[in-house]
Amino acid sequence: MEKEANFEDTIKQLEIIANELEKGDLNLDESVSKFEEGMKLSKKCSQILENAEKRISILIKKEDEVTEEDFNVE
Amino acid sequence: MKYEAISVSDLNKYIKEKVAGDEYLNNVLVKGEISNFKNHYTGHLYFTLKDDNSLIKCIMFKSYTGNLKFTPKDGMKVMVFGTVSVFERDGVYQIYCKAMQEEGMGSLYKAYEELKLKLEKEGLFDSKYKKKIPFMPKTIGVLTSQTGSVIKDIINVSTRRNPNVYIRLFPVPVQGEGASIKIAEAIKYMNEKKLADVLILARGGGSLEDLWPFNEEIVARAIYESKIPIISAVGHETDFTIADFVADLRAPTPSAAAELAVSDIEEIKLKLHNYNNRLKLALKKKVELMRMKYEKCMASRAFKEPLQRVNEQYIRVDMLVKSLENSIVNKYKDRKNELLTLVAKLDSLSPLKTLTRGYCIANKEGKTIKSVKDVELNEEIELRFIDGNKKAKVLD
Numbered sequence: 049m050e051k052e053a054n055f056e057d058t059i060k061q062l063e064i065i066a067n068e069l070e071k072g073d074l075n076l077d078e079s080v081s082k083f084e085e086g087m088k089l090s091k092k093c094s095q096i097l098e099n100a101e102k103r104i105s106i107l108i109k110k111e112d113e114v115t116e117e118d119f120n121v122e
Numbered sequence: 123m124k125y126e127a128i129s130v131s132d133l134n135k136y137i138k139e140k141v142a143g144d145e146y147l148n149n150v151l152v153k154g155e156i157s158n159f160k161n162h163y164t165g166h167l168y169f170t171l172k173d174d175n176s177l178i179k180c181i182m183f184k185s186y187t188g189n190l191k192f193t194p195k196d197g198m199k200v201m202v203f204g205t206v207s208v209f210e211r212d213g214v215y216q217i218y219c220k221a222m223q224e225e226g227m228g229s230l231y232k233a234y235e236e237l238k239l240k241l242e243k244e245g246l247f248d249s250k251y252k253k254k255i256p257f258m259p260k261t262i263g264v265l266t267s268q269t270g271s272v273i274k275d276i277i278n279v280s281t282r283r284n285p286n287v288y289i290r291l292f293p294v295p296v297q298g299e300g301a302s303i304k305i306a307e308a309i310k311y312m313n314e315k316k317l318a319d320v321l322i323l324a325r326g327g328g329s330l331e332d333l334w335p336f337n338e339e340i341v342a343r344a345i346y347e348s349k350i351p352i353i354s355a356v357g358h359e360t361d362f363t364i365a366d367f368v369a370d371l372r373a374p375t376p377s378a379a380a381e382l383a384v385s386d387i388e389e390i391k392l393k394l395h396n397y398n399n400r401l402k403l404a405l406k407k408k409v410e411l412m413r414m415k416y417e418k419c420m421a422s423r424a425f426k427e428p429l430q431r432v433n434e435q436y437i438r439v440d441m442l443v444k445s446l447e448n449s450i451v452n453k454y455k456d457r458k459n460e461l462l463t464l465v466a467k468l469d470s471l472s473p474l475k476t477l478t479r480g481y482c483i484a485n486k487e488g489k490t491i492k493s494v495k496d497v498e499l500n501e502e503i504e505l506r507f508i509d510g511n512k513k514a515k516v517l518d
Contacts, residue, residue, distance in 0.1 A: 055258035062397050069404035072411070079408045086401040093394050097387060100260065100286035104277060106268065107292045107317070114311070119291050121274050 055096045062089045131210065138208035141215060147206040152178070152217065153225050156198045167194065171202060171217070179216035180204075186220050192329065199225040230330055234337050238364055241339070246346045247367045253351040255371055255382060256319050258390075261288045262383050263318025263350065265308050268293035272324050272376045279380035284387040290317055296325040301335035306344035313349050320383050321350050323365060324376040327358040336363035345369055355379035477508040484514075 065086040069079060106119035141147055154171035161167055165184030170177045180202060194200065204219040241247065262280065266272045273291060280287045292308045295301040305323070312318050323345070325336065335341060336356045345352050345368040354369035355376045366372040373379035420426075469475070473483065483506045484491040491497055497516050505512050 056256065059257075059393070059397075062394075066397055066400045066404070069401060069408075072404070072408060074408075076408060076412050079405055083401050083405040086397070090394055090398050090401070093390075096258070097286070097390065100284070101288045102286045104281075104289045105291065107290060114315075116290070119289075121277055 055093060058089050058093050058096070062086055062093065065089065130213070134208060134210040134213050137215075138210055141206060141208050149203070150206055150217065151201060151203050153199070153201045154178075156194055156200055157196050159194055159196050167219075169194065169196075171200070179214060180219055181216055182219040182222065190222060192224055194222065198329075201225050224329060224331070230334065230337075234330075234364070237337065237339055237342070238367065241342055241364065241368065246342060251346070253370045255351050255353065258385055259319035259383060261290055261318045262380075263312045263321040264289055264291045264324065265294050265305060265312070265321060266291070266324040266376070267296045270326060272296075272326050275375075275377045276322060276324060276380045279377045280384045283381065283384045286387070287384055292317075295335075297328065297332045297335060302338035302341050305335055306340045309341075309344040309348050309352070313347075316350075318350055321348065321352045322355065322373075322376070322379045322383055323352055323369065324355040324379055325357060326376070327361065333357050333361060333363055336365040338364070341365055342368045353379045353382055474508070477506070482507045 065082055068074065069082050069086065074082060104119050104121075105116045108115050108117055152171060154173050154177075156169050157172055157177070159167070159169040165187065167180075167182040167187060169180050171180050172178075182202075182204075200222050201224075202217060202219045203221040204217045206215055207218055208215045245251070264273060264276055266276070268291065277289060280289055290312075292312060294304045294308045296305075309321065309323075312321060323336075325333065333356060336354075342364045345354070345365055351370040353371045353373055354363070354366045355373040355378060356363045356365055359374035362372075371382060373382050477483070485504045485506060486497060486501070491503065497503060499516055499518075501516050503514055503516065505514050
């Protein structure tokens with residue numbers, strides 16, 4: 049699976065930034081840029097959630113070929 | 123020979139005693155298939171044991187049923203241990219069972235224990251090989267039967283937790299001959315084509331025989347070699363298959379496996395929301411702190427009367443300018459006096475002064491003649507008087 053936007057890593061980074069910002073020993077400029085970075089990460093997370101593909105499929109094996117079809121639970 | 127009739131009771135009593143006297147019939151181990159199974163309200167079990175050609179009635183009293191490791195059902199192949207005896211009232215002989223186990227279970231159980239020990243020694247169950255289940259898998263691969271409640275449960279739980287989930291079902295037989303090979307192949311195929319971020323290997327409850335494919339080495343090795351993390355959910359919570367030991371995570375039921383694989387989206391949204399709030403709050407606090415610092419600064423004397431300090435500086439500048447001016451004027455005066463002295467000195471040395479006393483200067487070609495050797499006879503020279511120049515000729 050492609051690694052471009054790993055949700056787990058992104059949310060971990062978000063946690064780190066929140067902790068840094070809460071400590072309060074950054075100057076104002078740094079605080080603002082950390083805040084912006086955090087908001088960006090948060091947005092990225094939301095996008096991953098929203099863009100997740102919704103599908104329930106079944107892999108069907110015919111001889112050596114495997115095809116993917118939608119699977120409906122009756 | 124004269125026959126005397128005996129009663130039915132006497133006959134049955136006689137047969138009963140005959141049978142009871144047979145040592146072999148006192149302890150029999152019989153295998154067969156259960157039919158006509160009845161669980162009487164008294165707790166005694168009534169059934170018949172049959173094979174292709176014959177049948178025998180069986181009874182198991184409640185006092186023995188507590189030791190059963192399974193629930194007997196019609197069609198089940200079992201071994202019973204007990205005593206053959208005659209029920210005088212009905213004139214039937216039957217097996218009074220003391221113990222019963224699923225047929226084949228003994229050898230299966232032995233095989234299970236042996237394989238478990240072997241793989242454990244090899245380290246296949248080692249926790250250091252357990253892969254982490256991803257927090258937000260994009261695709262969830264499910265290896266189970268296409269029909270039945272297992273896949274339904276998994277889909278229901280998964281979609282309830284995250285409506286946007288992507289589930290790929292790879293249908294595999296979950297019992298019977300060849301199931302283990304199909305399961306192992308499916309695991310390999312999902313890995314080869316990278317078709318999932320996490321795999322759920324699931325099956326509903328069943329007898330040890332039913333669950334057997336999940337106790338086979340080929341499945342255990344496929345799970346061990348899988349690069350994709352695998353969650354196993356085979357049988358009931360109390361059933362532990364080899365597959366469960368090798369899997370990266372064991373779920374007690376298929377529904378629980380879905381819960382472990384799919385994060386609750388509402389929970390995550392809440393988490394994200396909390397992060398946003400924390401960030402906002404922290405920044406707000408920072409700004410508030412800076413404002414307080416700023417206000418404290420502005421309250422200080424320097425900022426309250428800012429012009430005072432400026433005026434002080436103005437005065438200082440003015441004073442400096444004045445002293446600078448003074449020093450320049452003084453210097454200028456000194457220079458002027460010096461110059462006047464020099465001019466007077468120069469004046470006294472000037473040749474012009476000599477001319478006023480009646481002398482004149484002889485020049486030749488613009489140069490002052492200082493010696494008689496500098497001129498020749500008849501050469502024209504120039505004489506400079508105080509009031510002008512005249513040309514002259516050297517006569518001697």
